[in-house]
Structures are given as structure tokens and as C-alpha cells.
Amino acid sequence: MAISLTKRGAKWEAGVRVPGYPRASKRFHLKADAKKWAQELEDRYKAGGAAESKETTLSMMIQRYIDNELPRRSETTARTYRNMLNRISDAMGKLNAAQLTPERIHSFLDRELDCAGPTRNRYHAMLGSVFTYVSKAPHRMINANPMPQVPKYLENEARDRVWTEEEITLLIDTAYEMADEAGVAGNEGRRCLPLFLRLLNETGCRRLEGLTLTMDRIYDNATIKVMAKNKDRRTGKPELRTCLISEELLNDLRAFDRGPNNPWAFPGRRNADGTHAHATLDNVFKECRARAGLKDGGFHTFRHTAITRVGNNGGTLAQLQAFSGHKTPQMVMRYLHTDEDTLRGASALNRA
Numbered sequence: 001m002a003i004s005l006t007k008r009g010a011k012w013e014a015g016v017r018v019p020g021y022p023r024a025s026k027r028f029h030l031k032a033d034a035k036k037w038a039q040e041l042e043d044r045y046k047a048g049g050a051a052e053s054k055e056t057t058l059s060m061m062i063q064r065y066i067d068n069e070l071p072r073r074s075e076t077t078a079r080t081y082r083n084m085l086n087r088i089s090d091a092m093g094k095l096n097a098a099q100l101t102p103e104r105i106h107s108f109l110d111r112e113l114d115c116a117g118p119t120r121n122r123y124h125a126m127l128g129s130v131f132t133y134v135s136k137a138p139h140r141m142i143n144a145n146p147m148p149q150v151p152k153y154l155e156n157e158a159r160d161r162v163w164t165e166e167e168i169t170l171l172i173d174t175a176y177e178m179a180d181e182a183g184v185a186g187n188e189g190r191r192c193l194p195l196f197l198r199l200l201n202e203t204g205c206r207r208l209e210g211l212t213l214t215m216d217r218i219y220d221n222a223t224i225k226v227m228a229k230n231k232d233r234r235t236g237k238p239e240l241r242t243c244l245i246s247e248e249l250l251n252d253l254r255a256f257d258r259g260p261n262n263p264w265a266f267p268g269r270r271n272a273d274g275t276h277a278h279a280t281l282d283n284v285f286k287e288c289r290a291r292a293g294l295k296d297g298g299f300h301t302f303r304h305t306a307i308t309r310v311g312n313n314g315g316t317l318a319q320l321q322a323f324s325g326h327k328t329p330q331m332v333m334r335y336l337h338t339d340e341d342t343l344r345g346a347s348a349l350n351r352a
Contacts, residue, residue, distance in 0.1 A: 204306030
């Protein structure tokens, strides 16, 4: 059956499913209105496509993108995108294709989002992906993508900074001071922070890769298996990426007091039902950074720093890719920040 009518609380939800098209749905107060909308949309689909019309709202476009594109993403990425798209839908979802002008979209990005320029650019890219997707066959819900005419915002230069070796030493020393103040039990975030910073500094791991590390994935040969951000295309399960750590960090991780039956390398609080909630460490790190007298930089700065360090020490592109776990060389290059000594060396080669 191509058309379905379902009672959802005080409203009727009409659903339309036609072979070759993703399912479309919309809610109405009256059953007759729901049935009429569904019948007209089904007829339009069968006639050769959902042409741009007043009935084609941004909410419909977003829902189609969520239903068909997000399942291809990792669980973490899909959750982030869904939250962004729901926020866009709440603000502009009732607008139809003709009303989605570059001026109106820019007004949303500029006035209704309380966030920095880089985050606004992420919403800009998210909208661009939706419009590009729904403008193609078999959807054709909009005739053109308006986003190229919407200006972008300045990126935050601090996001691309790297720590100096002096700053890294200062942060880790300060973290150990905070851990000593925390005592032996409790305050897991403070107790874990020094080891966590050392792991990020040695491996260039992402924050979540470190937080989800379990003790059974730390091996005697000083290798660890972190749960990568991407899913394996064959199994659909998160990929495990191999990283190397120092013998000293290996011994310190194993000697750390986690309490009984705690499998996590960096234990956090437990939920009310007894399940584990990953230690976020975010607030603890902000305090550590403030006590160290540093104004900016975060956990991801360690990743930029470690990858840059490998590159500046002569690492090849293949080595950089293996170290970072990036799928493409282009992504690796975004994390490289050339220091002055490397630039001078390159200039000397140019004069040779």
C-alpha cells in the first residue's frame, strides 16, 4: 500500500511510499486533509517526480536526508548531524522551497545561532549537503542549491594551534598536581587526567578514542587498539586502530587504581543503573589549562601537535596516515602545521 494514515495523538500522520522514492510523511489535524495531501503527493511521484512546490518544505527535505543518508554514517556522526538538522528544522522547517532564499538562510545562521563562526560554518555545510541531496534524482524537491550564495564565516585560528613542548610539560605537570590533590579514591576525572594527556600526546588519538579505550585492548608489546570514528564497511562495526605507546605509559596505565571489575582505561562515574558513563574530563582539563596559565587549546590540540611533530621530524605521508588513522592524504595535510625550522630547511633545499 502506497498511502498510510496513522493517528498520532491529536493529529493524523499521512505516509506515502512509492517504489524508487524515500518515504514521505506529514501530520494534519483532519484525516481528510492528510488523505488529500498523501493522494496528491503519490500522484505527483507517479507522474515523474516531486517538483519544487509550496508543499515541499525544508522539514520534508531534512527528513528525507535523515532517512536515507544518515544511516550510512557512523553512529556518533549520525547523532551529531541529526541534532543539527533538528535545530534547523525547528527554526526554518515550515519554509517551502521558494522561500528558502540565500538572504533568509543567512539571517538564520547570523541571528538565530548563538555560536562561533566555525560552528556556523558547520551548519552552512550541513544545509548544503541536504540541498544537494534533495535536488538530485529521484527526489528533485528543489531546483537549485542556494548555499553557494550564502557567505561563510571566519574560522577560529585557535582550532589549528599546536602545543609547544614547554606547554605540554606544563599541562601534564599541572594535571599531576591536581591528581595528587584528589587523593586515591573518587574524583576519577582528576586522577585520570595526567595519563589521558600523556596518551593523547604520544598517540595523537581523538578524545573519544581515548575515552572508550578498555584494558583488554592494551597489550604487552605496548600497542593499543582504539575504537576509531569510522565503521568497517564490511561488518558495519567500529574499526579498531592500532597505536603505539611507551613502556612507561604502559606500566602506569596498568598500575592505575580503577577499583574492582572496571574495564575502562580511564574510568568515570557510573549511571544510576550501574552502567558506565565515560569520563568527559572536559571541565577538569579547563581547570588544568587555567592553572597552567594557558588561554586556549583543547584535547584535539594534542592531535594536531602529535601529527605535526611526526611531519616535522621527517615522517613520510604513508607514516603520517598510519599514525593519524586518516583515510585520505588530504585530511592528514589539514593537521600539519609547519614550524619555522622546517620552513627554513625547505627554503635551503630550494636554493641548493
